[in-house]
Amino acid sequence: MTTFVDRVELHVAAGSGGHGCASVHREKFKPLGGPDGGNGGRGGDVILVVDQSVTTLLDYHHSPHRKATNGKPGEGGNRSGKDGQDLVLPVPDGTVVMDRNGEVLADMVGHGTRFVAAQGGRGGLGNAALASARRKAPGFALLGEPGDVLDIVLELKTVADVALVGYPSAGKSSLISVLSAAKPKIADYPFTTLVPNLGVVTAGSTVYTIADVPGLIPGASQGKGLGLEFLRHVERCSVLVHVLDTATLESQRDPVSDLDIIEEELKQYGGLDDRPRVVVLNKTDIPDGRDLAEMVRPDLEARGYRVFDVSAVAHQGLKELSYALAEIVAAARAAKPQEEATRIVIRPKAVDDAGFTVTREGDDLFRVRGEKPERWVRQTDFNNDEAVGYLADRLNRLGVEEELMKAGARAGDGVAIGPEENAVVFDWEPSMMAGAEMLGRRGEDHRFEAPRPAAQRRKDRQAEHDEAQREFDEFDAF
Structure with missing residues (x-):
């Protein structure tokens, strides 16, 4: 049964925003008291968080589909919908987040590091929020936006200071078991280690982690053996330790040739040339191994x-090795630049950035792309004429119609807003200017005008009574 997984493809979906509500306040003696539709709730985010207690991506291997909850729709009485609950996914320290094309989205190192993998959709505004002096009684609300849906790749790169590399059965697992409290599987056959093992070593005042990487063989960088699968686990280390077998039973092998082969595989993999190297001649307790170590030492030191x-x-030579590694690790840590406080980088838009583009596709189709127009389209209920008119107003104020004219659009030409696979297409009519004009004076319903104060009503009734009495008196005198 698989117990260690260091690479998975995860399908994440953030929650969609709740729809806004179109409602009118009603109570006794006040049947039409104005719009009171609440806003929809925000959809939940999908958030990755580094958790030190998690060491594998096994859970996501078995359950690769993860979705946050949706926001609730708004309600009448100015009641906003509840926000969707964020989905927090714990990942191991050293997890790299990439898209399906291999572009790195986040490199998550350090306990508590957070990354929003999928953003929840915005909730739609209710008609109460859309009301204004010009539009007192909106008969529509905005729809909630869908949340992000995407596929990401999680790849674990072990966070270790020292990486042990070498041929299978060179003694790497035995070495990490005596240098630290780690208890890897140890046996006298190749490829005993099928997953990286981590151990913590204390040498004086320096504490560092050491990783036992599964055995490499010739061609590992091209995928032979287990090398290609686990070479990524040495990328973050500060020092590489070549564990060479001085008592191998294979006559065609010797420590120097083993070192050359492993170095060639590391070179083919790339990105490790700047790491300091240390050579460990293991199994020198065997007479033949001790003799071979003395023979190859001058060549290696040269x-x-x-x-x-x-x-x-x-347990020979372990103290000297652990302190030497601690010295290299401490120097590497000191050479690293100090982590700076989190900074917020503000990149203002250019003064001539309209926020959208208009491109011509063929003889009679124009495509509009931009964050605002595409978001406005997603928020529009196309079954409501007033909502469609409101969208036309917004697009006109943004300058879309003016740009279409400049691009050569004529009446009847098709205009598509959004990407090719999910666009809203309509026939352009430049005479509309803003589509709401065709719907009349939207939002100016006299039924929603503020009622007159009681004193004013009494005064008006008294004036009407006085006018009627005056007319009666004049008629009676005649």
Whole structure:
């Protein structure tokens, strides 16, 4: 049964916003008291959060579809809908978030790091929020926007200071088991280690993590063995430790050739040339292994490597190795730039940025693209003529009609707003200017005018009575 997964494709869907409500306030002696439709609630986000207690992506391997809840629709009485609940997904430290094309969206390192993978849709405004001095009684509300729906790839790159690399059965698992409290599986056959093992080592005042990467073989960078699958786990390390077997039973192998082959695979993988290297000659407790170590040491030192004779079984040379690694790790940490406080970068739009574009496609089709017009289209209820007129007003104020004229659009030409696969298409009529004019003076219903105060009503009734009495007196005198 699979217990370790370090790469998954996740299908995430944020919640959609709730629809706004079109409602009119009603009570005794006040049947039409004005619009009181509430706004829809915001859809929930899908948020990735680094959790130190999570070490694998196994849960998402079994359940790759995740969705946040939708916002609730608004109601009458100025009651706004409830916001959708955010969906928080814990991920291991060192998780890289990418899109399906391989572009990195976030590199999540550090406990509590958060990344909004999918943004929830906005809730639609109710007719109470749409009311204005010019539009006192809107008979429509805006629809809620759909939430983001996308596929992302989660790839785990182990966060370790030291990475042990080498041939299968070179003794990497044995070495990490004696340097730390880790208990990896150890056996006398190749590819015993099928997943990276992590251990914590304390050397003096320095505490660092060490990773045992599954064995590499020739061609690992091209996918042979397990190398390609797990080489990503050495990308974040500060130092690479070559564990070389000095007591191998294979006659065609020796420590120097093993080192050359592994270095070639690391070179093919790329991005690791700047990491310092340390060579560990393991299994020197065996006489033949000790003799071979003494033979190859001058050659390795001549190449500039620091070489340590170690026996994981006999616990020989471990203290010197652990302190040497601690020294390299401490120097690497000191060389890293200090983390700066989070900054908010503001990039104002250019003064000539209209917020949309108009492009001609063919002889009689023009496409409008832009955040605002596309969002306004998603919010419009096309079954409501007044809502359609309101959309036309907004597009006209934004300058869409003017740009269409400049682009050469003529009456009857098709205008598409949005991407090709999900666009709203209509025949353009330049005489409309703003589609609401065809619907009359929208929102100026005299029934929603504010009632006169009681004193004014009494005064008006008395004036009417006096006028009637005066006319009667004049008629009686005649």
